[in-house]
Amino acid sequence: MNIPKKTKRYCPYCKKHTEHNILQVKSKPRPKTKKNALKLGVRRHARKTSGYHGSTSPKVKPVKTSKKVNIIFECAECGKKQYKLHQVRAKKIKQGV
Numbered sequence: 731m732n733i734p735k736k737t738k739r740y741c742p743y744c745k746k747h748t749e750h751n752i753l754q755v756k757s758k759p760r761p762k763t764k765k766n767a768l769k770l771g772v773r774r775h776a777r778k779t780s781g782y783h784g785s786t787s788p789k790v791k792p793v794k795t796s797k798k799v800n801i802i803f804e805c806a807e808c809g810k811k812q813y814k815l816h817q818v819r820a821k822k823i824k825q826g827v
């Protein structure tokens with residue numbers, strides 16, 4: 731997927747259309763919590779997978795192979811950043827054509 735480096739967009743802070751630099755940020759994965767570390771299912775799974783036995787259920791392959799990318803617009807005049815509401819799902823993102 732190709733995205734340009736600069737676009738003209740409305741800036742709500744300047745209240746007019748200005749040049750915006752396009753930055754891209756990969757969406758971060760959710761942090762793993764240790765809240766459920768001692769629940770019964772977790773303990774049972776640990777007991778079953780301990781020793782020489784492998785995993786109890788077949789590993790699930792990911793259905794989606796692409797990743798979500800956040801696109802950020804930075805106003806060239808005031809320097810404020812605006813997030814695009816919708817994340818773009820793409821395997822590769824090229825910038826500047």
Ligand SMILES: [Zn+2]
Binds near residue numbers: 743748805807808809
């Ligand atoms: Zn601005």
